[in-house]
Every structure is written in structure tokens, then in C-alpha cells.
Amino acid sequence: MEFPGSPRRRLGGLLLALALLAGAVACTPRPEDGREVLERFLTALAAADIPGAAELTDRPEAAEEDLGLAWRALDASYLEHGIARIDGDGAQSTAEVDLDWALGGDRRWRYRTTMALARVRGQWLLRWQPSALHPRLGANQHPALRTLPADRATVVGSDGAELLRPGTVHRVILDRDVADSAQGAVNRIATVVNNGFAADPQGPRVDARAVGAAAAGGSGPFSVIVLPGDAPGRIREQLAEIPGVRVNDEAAMVRPDPGFAPELMSRVEDLVAEGPAGVDGWAVVAASPDGATVSELHRVAPRAAEAVRASIDKSVQDAAQAAVDTRADAETMLVAIRPSTGEVLAVAQTRKADERGDLALTGQFPPGSTFKIITAGAGIALAGLDPGATVPCPGTMEIGNRVVTNYNGSGVGDTSLDAAFARSCNTTFGNIAHSLAPGQLKEQAAAFGLGVDYRIPGLTTFTGSVSEGTDEAERTDAGYGQGLDLASPFGMALVAATVARGGTPAPTLLPAAGTWSSRASRPLDPAVLAGLRSMMRSVVTSGTATAIAGRGEVRGKTGEAEAPGGSHAWFTGYRGDLAFATLIVHGGGSEHAVAVTDRFLELLDEAAELTPAP
Known part of the structure; x- marks a missing residue:
């Protein structure tokens, strides 16, 4: 029997009350929120049904x-x-609301925005303002x-120096x-530009007569000149004041050092x-409605390409240019190559040489005694010689039908x-070359x-030429770099690089572009390499290039080549992973080329002393 107020009766009443309350809540209708209209709006928008969404x-409207x-x-x-919620x-x-736009090319723009709805005359509508979209x-x-x-991509040199940006x-x-x-108009442009850059010998110039002739007879826009990015604002303002002239800014690769190796760059x-x-x-x-940018809502930054590496080494090029300019009175030039890679590190010429073109790369000159590197290699490879072998070195010697004379007629008889x-x-x-069969010296040179x-992207080069030597006198003269032998400083730098590397490297200006050659490089005979390296060192320590002996482990060969109008001064060789060839056209004795190389x-x-250690 249960009494009123007993614990069991009180518990039952509580449960009944909770059940009634739950039933009341379940039966209370949830307020309308316009979800259906919002979903219809979003569906229309996603389908690009703009009138339907609006x-x-x-x-x-x-x-x-x-x-x-x-x-x-x-x-x-x-x-x-x-x-997400409403x-x-x-x-x-x-x-x-979460929106996820696909903008093509894997570009996605995702964000959350807030949209407001209101019941207007019994109908739910989205309250429109641009902020509803974002x-x-x-x-x-x-x-x-x-x-x-x-x-x-920025362009850097082989030493990491920035060349173009x-x-x-x-x-x-x-x-x-x-x-x-x-x-x-061209005359006025020329006046502004030429006067504006008068103090800069490397600055832009306008040849009014030539440009005016090119512009005449046509219509529409005509590009007169491109000024560097740091051109003074006053010059650009003066140009813009000329009727019919405008100055447009354009993206381009620019040189941090405008005066650096202009031809190479x-x-x-x-x-x-x-x-x-x-x-x-x-x-x-x-x-804005006219398309002008007001602010940025989302950004994915561009990614710059990795720097492009050019072979030019700024420190080597600067040193080469300064060195040849010590003989600015002549057509003086120097080419430097890295034997291990074939990278062309420097091509320097004086202004006098520039007047005749790319002499350092394509000029053809008798190489004189620098060619003896090749003749000595042939003697070791084909005639069984070595650095200690006894050979004749009289002041004058009749070789076949040719009489050969040493420089100043000096000689020592038999020697090593x-x-x-x-x-x-x-x-x-001359005697070694005469003993070879026709074609053998040419093959050794190759x-x-x-x-x-070589087809080097960015460079036009000509290494040189050696005749077949079918004529005895011609073959004899070729042995000491005269007769029909011809070479460019580029070609002789490759010869030195070959000795340093053990085989001819593929020369290059932009390594990634590759190089084509008419002949595949093959390693030289170890005996040839050992002999040449030893003898080229002797040239510096006890021979004709002792003036450069204080510059470390230099190995080289001097040359004085007879030519109409005087003798050409040559020196080619290498130090470590740096091969070089220096030529002074009509420069006289080889000591002058040695002096330029020494500098x-x-x-x-x-x-190198000024460069901080890494």
C-alpha cells in the first residue's frame, strides 16, 4: 500500500511531468529560417543562373x-x-555559408561568408549586398x-655573381x-638622350640620321630606343613632352653592372x-565596376624560377679585361676556360681589337711556338719520345728541303x-713534324x-686549322706554328684546357644549353699528358716564361709568330682549373703576352685575398 507523499509516488509524478513537457516541446513548431530559399539561391548561383539567383x-537588379x-x-x-549554420x-x-570556387588551372578559392535573409510580405528573400558574396x-x-x-629567372655567373636580374x-x-x-621628332629625341647621358661613355645613344631614315616612310608606332631602368626621370619627362612620343615601361632583364662585358652579356x-x-x-x-583593383581578397604568390647559370665568372672577366687593357695600344685579347667543365670564364679584348670584331673567339692567327704543345704531344704519342729523350736543337738545321732557324739563331746542339x-x-x-706522316699532325691537333x-649557344667560335702537311716544307713549318697553321685565342685556350683536363672539354657559355662538336672528345694518352704537363712547367721554371714563375703552379707555352707587319706575341697555359690564352697582335716578343697574363x-x-672565406 502506498501513501500520498511516499518516495515512489513522488518519483512517478516527476516522470509524468517530464513526459508531458517533452511532448509539449516536440509539438512546438520550429521557426522558419529561409533555408529553402538560401539553398535555391546557392544552387542557381553555382549553375551560373544569374537571373534565377537574383x-x-x-x-x-x-x-x-x-x-x-x-x-x-x-x-x-x-x-x-x-x-555551415543558419x-x-x-x-x-x-x-x-562556405563557398569553393574553381577558377581553372587547379586554382581554388575557398572562404566562409555571411548571408542575411528576411521575410518580406510572407516571402523569404536574401538581403542583397556585395558583402554577401564575400x-x-x-x-x-x-x-x-x-x-x-x-x-x-636571375642569371648568375659560375662564381655566383649576379649578371642579370x-x-x-x-x-x-x-x-x-x-x-x-x-x-x-627623332632629332629631338636624340638631343634629349645624347645630352642626358653625355657623362656616361657606356650610356645609350641615338643616331638621329640612321634612326630617322628607318622611321621615315612608315606610319604608326615606331620604337626609337630602349633606355635603362635607372634612366633619370627628367630625361623621360623631356621625351614625353615631344609631340607623338611616349615612354613605356617594360619588364626586362637588366644588368646590375652595365659596363661589365657588354658583348658577352x-x-x-x-x-x-x-x-x-x-x-x-x-x-x-x-x-570596381570599371575593373580597377580596390583591394586584394586572396593571393597565391608567384614562384620565381631557379637562377640560370652562365659560365662567365665575373672576377675572372674583370681581371682579364683589366689585364688586356694594360696593352690598350694594341689588339690584345685573353680567353679563359675552366678545364674541368669547359665553361668559358672570360673573353676580354681591348677596344682596338673590338674594332675588328670577335678576334678572341674567331680571329685566325699563326699560333707560333704555342703550337709546339701539339707537336710535342705527337712526338710522344707517335715517335716514342719522352721529356728526357735526346733531340737536336741546333741554331739552324736543314730539314728536308727546308732550312729552319731558331729565334735569334740560338741553339745548344743535342739536348733533352x-x-x-x-x-x-x-x-x-720542325724536325719532329717532318718525321710524321701527312695528316698525323692535323689529327693530333684535333x-x-x-x-x-663547336656550336656553342650564344657564341660564334673558330678554333683554328692545320693543314694535311702533304708538302714537306709546309709540314715542317707547321711543327713550330708557322706555315698554314692558324688558331684563335679561344682555340689555344682549349689546347691548354685539354692538357689540364686530360681531354678536350666541351666549351659552353650557358651550360644548360649544351654544346655540339664535330668530333667527340677522347682522353689523351697518359704518357702524353705526363710529358706535356712536365714540359709546360719547365717553360715557367727555367724557360721562356720565367717572368710568371711567381704566380704559383703555372704551366704554359710561349709563342712569337711571324706575320706580315710584325710578330704576334702569344702565351697559353693553365693554373689549377683555369686555362688561358693571351695574344697581342703584332705585339713583338712573347714576353709581352707573358706580362699581360702575369697581370x-x-x-x-x-x-681572392679580398674575398671573405665561406
């Missing part, structure tokens, strides 16, 4: 214009959406896609349809003109091949790269 807003601009400016391929009281609602859009703004171009130049354009006279610029540009970035911006090489005996090496054709190595040593 009809579900309280400002359909404004919404249709804004949404249409957004779809077109974003160039979207599709839109995904989702309602809260309402039956009269108005606020929803958090919270940071203002009135009369729409999202727009922008490409962020990646910078071109992305920048801006200023192109001067003449509109011939606006100018009263094309020639008159022009070639590098041409090579990298279509080079890697990295990966473009992109941004979504808030744009090493001593004859160090003394540069013409009689010794094994050192001389006479081989070159001295400057390199000084630069």
Missing part, C-alpha cells in the same frame, strides 16, 4: 549586375557550396581574378601618325630571352726534349680541340 534577393560581373571576372569553371526567429535569419566586398564591388606573373626598362616610342615630322641576354619564368601566381581582388721545349727550339719541333667545330693572375690573386 530573383531570390530583395534587390534583383543590383544582385544580377553584381553576380554577373563576379562570374565573368572570376572566369570560374564551377562553384561548390554548403550551409539561425533565425521566423522574420529574419543569418547564415554562415565579407570584404564593398558597395559596387565584385571579385575578379588577376594573374601575378612570375619573375624571370628581372627589372624594368623604358621604351621610347614615336607615333608617326601624330608627329609633324618623323625626322624632326648581350649574348647571354639573347640566350635567356625565352628562358624559364617560374610559376605565375594569382589573386582575387575586389574590383724538355729543355728544347722550354727553350722553344724551332729546329727540334685531339686537343684545334680544328674542331691577369695577379689581379685574380688579389681578388
Whole structure:
């Protein structure tokens, strides 16, 4: 029997009350929140049904214009959406919406925005304003896609020095349809530019007569000149004041040091003109109705391409140029190559040499006694000689039908091949060449790269030529670099690089571009290498190049080549992983070429002392 107020009765009453309360709550209708209308709006928007989406807003005309601009400016391929939450009281609602735009090319723009709905005359509508589409859009703004171009790759030298960097130049354009006279406008442009850069010998110049003639007879825009990015603003302002002239800024690769190796850098610029540009970035911006950017809503930064590596070594090039300029009175030139890689490190010429073109790379000169490197190699490879072998070195010697005389007629009779090489005996090496069969000396030269054709992107080169030697006298003269032997400083630098490396390297200006050669390189016989390296060292320690003995482990060969109008002074060799060839056209004795090379190595040593340790 249970009594009123007992624990069991009280518990039963409590359970009954809770059940009634739960039933009451379950039966209370949830306030409408406009979810259905919001879902219809998002579905229409995702389908690019702009009129259909706009009809579900309280400002359909404004919404249709804004949404249409957004779809077109974003160039979207599709839109995904989702309602994260929605809260309402039956009269108005606020929803958090996730939007995911696919903008092509794997570009996705994801964000969350807030959309408000209201019940208007019994119908739910989205309250339209641009911020419903994105919270940071203002009135009369729409999202727009922008490409962020990646910078071109920086170009660095083999020593890591920056040679070219992305920048801006200023192109001067003449509109011939606006100018009263094309020639008159060009004359005024020339006056502004030439006077503006008068203090800079390397600055831009306008040849008014030549440019005016090119511009005459045509119509429309005509590019007159490109000014460097650091051109003074006053010059650009003066140009813009000329009727029909405008100055446009253009992206370009610019030189941090405009005066550095201008000819070589022009070639590098041409090579990298279509080079890697990295990966473009992109941004979504808030744009005005006319497309102007107001602010940035989202950004994916561009990624620059890795630096392009050119073979030029700035410190080597600077030293080479300064060294040849010590003989600015002559056509003096120096080529430096890294034997281990074939990288062309420097090509330097005096202004006098520049007047005749690319003499260092393509000029053809008798190599004189520097060619004895090849003749000595042939003697070791084909005649069983070695540095200690006894060879004749008289002051004058009749060889076949040819009488050969040493420099100043000096001679020592029989001596070692090493001593004859160090003394540069013409009689010794004329005799070795005479003993060879026709074609053998030419074949030996090719094994050192001389006479081989190379197609080097960015460089036009000619190594040299050696005749077949079918004529005895011709073959004899060839043994000491006279007769029909011809070589460029580039070709003789390759010869020295071959000795240093053990085989001819593939010369290159832009390593990634590769090099084609008419003959595959093969390793030289170890006996030939050992002999040549030893004898080339003797030239410096006890022979004709002792003036450079203080520059470390230099190995080389001097040469004085007879030519119409005087003798050419040569010196070629290597130190460590640096091969070089120096030529002074009509420079007299080889000691002058040795002096230029000595200055070159001295400057390199000084630069190395100033370079902080890594």
C-alpha cells in the first residue's frame, strides 16, 4: 500500500511531468529560417543562373549586375557550396555559408561568408549586398581574378655573381601618325638622350640620321630606343613632352653592372630571352565596376624560377679585361676556360681589337711556338719520345728541303726534349713534324680541340686549322706554328684546357644549353699528358716564361709568330682549373703576352685575398 507523499509516488509524478513537457516541446513548431530559399539561391548561383539567383534577393537588379560581373571576372569553371549554420526567429535569419570556387588551372578559392535573409510580405528573400558574396566586398564591388606573373629567372655567373636580374626598362616610342615630322621628332629625341647621358661613355645613344631614315616612310608606332631602368626621370619627362612620343615601361632583364662585358652579356641576354619564368601566381581582388583593383581578397604568390647559370665568372672577366687593357695600344685579347667543365670564364679584348670584331673567339692567327704543345704531344704519342729523350736543337738545321732557324739563331746542339721545349727550339719541333706522316699532325691537333667545330649557344667560335702537311716544307713549318697553321685565342685556350683536363672539354657559355662538336672528345694518352704537363712547367721554371714563375703552379707555352707587319706575341697555359690564352697582335716578343697574363693572375690573386672565406 502506498501513501500520498511516499518516495515512489513522488518519483512517478516527476516522470509524468517530464513526459508531458517533452511532448509539449516536440509539438512546438520550429521557426522558419529561409533555408529553402538560401539553398535555391546557392544552387542557381553555382549553375551560373544569374537571373534565377537574383530573383531570390530583395534587390534583383543590383544582385544580377553584381553576380554577373563576379562570374565573368572570376572566369570560374564551377562553384561548390554548403550551409555551415543558419539561425533565425521566423522574420529574419543569418547564415554562415562556405563557398569553393574553381577558377581553372587547379586554382581554388575557398572562404566562409555571411548571408542575411528576411521575410518580406510572407516571402523569404536574401538581403542583397556585395558583402554577401564575400565579407570584404564593398558597395559596387565584385571579385575578379588577376594573374601575378612570375619573375624571370636571375642569371648568375659560375662564381655566383649576379649578371642579370628581372627589372624594368623604358621604351621610347614615336607615333608617326601624330608627329609633324618623323625626322624632326627623332632629332629631338636624340638631343634629349645624347645630352642626358653625355657623362656616361657606356650610356645609350641615338643616331638621329640612321634612326630617322628607318622611321621615315612608315606610319604608326615606331620604337626609337630602349633606355635603362635607372634612366633619370627628367630625361623621360623631356621625351614625353615631344609631340607623338611616349615612354613605356617594360619588364626586362637588366644588368646590375652595365659596363661589365657588354658583348658577352648581350649574348647571354639573347640566350635567356625565352628562358624559364617560374610559376605565375594569382589573386582575387575586389574590383570596381570599371575593373580597377580596390583591394586584394586572396593571393597565391608567384614562384620565381631557379637562377640560370652562365659560365662567365665575373672576377675572372674583370681581371682579364683589366689585364688586356694594360696593352690598350694594341689588339690584345685573353680567353679563359675552366678545364674541368669547359665553361668559358672570360673573353676580354681591348677596344682596338673590338674594332675588328670577335678576334678572341674567331680571329685566325699563326699560333707560333704555342703550337709546339701539339707537336710535342705527337712526338710522344707517335715517335716514342719522352721529356728526357735526346733531340737536336741546333741554331739552324736543314730539314728536308727546308732550312729552319731558331729565334735569334740560338741553339745548344743535342739536348733533352724538355729543355728544347722550354727553350722553344724551332729546329727540334720542325724536325719532329717532318718525321710524321701527312695528316698525323692535323689529327693530333684535333685531339686537343684545334680544328674542331663547336656550336656553342650564344657564341660564334673558330678554333683554328692545320693543314694535311702533304708538302714537306709546309709540314715542317707547321711543327713550330708557322706555315698554314692558324688558331684563335679561344682555340689555344682549349689546347691548354685539354692538357689540364686530360681531354678536350666541351666549351659552353650557358651550360644548360649544351654544346655540339664535330668530333667527340677522347682522353689523351697518359704518357702524353705526363710529358706535356712536365714540359709546360719547365717553360715557367727555367724557360721562356720565367717572368710568371711567381704566380704559383703555372704551366704554359710561349709563342712569337711571324706575320706580315710584325710578330704576334702569344702565351697559353693553365693554373689549377683555369686555362688561358693571351695574344697581342703584332705585339713583338712573347714576353709581352707573358706580362699581360702575369697581370691577369695577379689581379685574380688579389681578388681572392679580398674575398671573405665561406
